[in-house]
Amino acid sequence: MKIIVIGAGMYVTGRNNSGVGTVLSSLSQLSKEVKIEKVTVIANSPSSSVEVESATKRINKTLNSSLFVDYYDLVNNRFEELFSNDNYDCAIIATPDNLHYQHCFLSLENKNHVLCVKPLVVNTNENRELIKLQIENNLLGMVEYHKRYDEANLYTKNIINDGSLGDLLYYQVDYSQRIGIPLKTFSGWVDNADIFQYLGVHYVDLFYFITGYIPVRLIAYGTNGILKQNGINTYDSIHVSIIWKRDDEGECITVFNTNWIDPECTSALSDQKYKLVGTRGRIENDHKNRGIELVSDESKIQHPNPYFSDYLFDPNGKKQFSGYGYQSIRQFIMDARDVISGNYEISYFEDKRPTFKQAMISTAIIESVHKSLSNKSNWESINAQI
Numbered sequence: 001m002k003i004i005v006i007g008a009g010m011y012v013t014g015r016n017n018s019g020v021g022t023v024l025s026s027l028s029q030l031s032k033e034v035k036i037e038k039v040t041v042i043a044n045s046p047s048s049s050v051e052v053e054s055a056t057k058r059i060n061k062t063l064n065s066s067l068f069v070d071y072y073d074l075v076n077n078r079f080e081e082l083f084s085n086d087n088y089d090c091a092i093i094a095t096p097d098n099l100h101y102q103h104c105f106l107s108l109e110n111k112n113h114v115l116c117v118k119p120l121v122v123n124t125n126e127n128r129e130l131i132k133l134q135i136e137n138n139l140l141g142m143v144e145y146h147k148r149y150d151e152a153n154l155y156t157k158n159i160i161n162d163g164s165l166g167d168l169l170y171y172q173v174d175y176s177q178r179i180g181i182p183l184k185t186f187s188g189w190v191d192n193a194d195i196f197q198y199l200g201v202h203y204v205d206l207f208y209f210i211t212g213y214i215p216v217r218l219i220a221y222g223t224n225g226i227l228k229q230n231g232i233n234t235y236d237s238i239h240v241s242i243i244w245k246r247d248d249e250g251e252c253i254t255v256f257n258t259n260w261i262d263p264e265c266t267s268a269l270s271d272q273k274y275k276l277v278g279t280r281g282r283i284e285n286d287h288k289n290r291g292i293e294l295v296s297d298e299s300k301i302q303h304p305n306p307y308f309s310d311y312l313f314d315p316n317g318k319k320q321f322s323g324y325g326y327q328s329i330r331q332f333i334m335d336a337r338d339v340i341s342g343n344y345e346i347s348y349f350e351d352k353r354p355t356f357k358q359a360m361i362s363t364a365i366i367e368s369v370h371k372s373l374s375n376k377s378n379w380e381s382i383n384a385q386i
Contacts, residue, residue, distance in 0.1 A: 025309065104116055118362070146328035175202070195236075364383055
């Protein structure tokens with residue numbers, strides 16, 4: 001199997017000590033299970049070649065793997081030339097939000113199964129076009145909504161499905177990240193994004209995954225402050241209320257409070273929690289404080305989340321890469337392998353994975369949030385029809 005990875009930022013390489021490099025670490029771990037002939041990382045930053053080489057060496061050494069990774073420079077080469085010189089099976093897209101459509105389209109056009117980080121796109125017309133192209137080419141199109149693989153969320157899904165909470169009334173999400181993300185890490189493109197489409201959409205998809213409810217209308221409000229004072233043209237926080245239609249034709253409301261202006265000294269990159277309340281009970285899930293607290297002279301106070309993705313010892317005392325972030329990427333590669341080998345049709349996965357079709361829910365909500373924000377926070381209807 002040959003795999004393209006478009007983008008060489010923190011999620012791919014863990015550059016600038018920003019993490020483990022979830023994408024390359026996942027592919028290195030998976031290469032012990034699936035034959036991966038090579039991985040080509042594509043990026044347009046002059047420093048990315050060195051970052052990719054360094055990350056590959058670090059990861060292969062840690063996991064005792066031998067994944068072959070090369071680099072394709074978009075500064076001096078055209079995107080299309082890569083496909084004309086070689087045939088690839090899959091593309092993993094981890095680029096800024098505003099480039100997702102372009103990179104998904106080119107990858108599908110060149111017959112690659114596609115996994116794209118969230119959000120897929122931010123308007124429904126582009127989402128529909130990608131679905132059409134994906135189906136025409138008989139390819140998988142999936143979004144990397146890894147919270148679907150988190151055991152804590154799967155437990156919540158069990159509780160909802162067995163009716164323990166009765167009729168759902170409301171779902172409240174509080175989700176924030178450190179201010180260094182917009183000020184430094186994403187400074188080159190953050191003006192083309194906002195905190196709701198970048199982070200909040202994770203919990204939009206999670207609610208849809210847990211309940212299967214259909215969104216009807218919403219209202220959004222954005223606050224301005226420290227980011228605009230630092231020359232960044234995006235909201236400090238966005239607050240969204242969404243009305244959903246339940247299976248019994250009743251309605252419930254979801255409330256999202258999102259920001260990316262947390263202090264750099266906060267004990268985790270992300271502070272995230274949610275609460276689901278029904279007529280017979282409630283469930284709360286704290287995804288920042290999962291029971292581990294690390295205190296040291298070097299790190300101060302931290303709340304690590306090894307359940308997402310990390311290098312942990314296996315029963316034989318060797319490091320392996322594991323977690324629900326890894327499972328999300330692994331599942332895509334295994335599904336693509338099954339389609340390529342003829343074991344399954346792409347339609348088999350439609351109600352089982354975060355496909356481009358399922359992403360229409362989150363895309364339609366993002367689109368309506370943007371309309372509400374630009375229309376004095378009026379209520380807006382949501383059209384998620386394919």
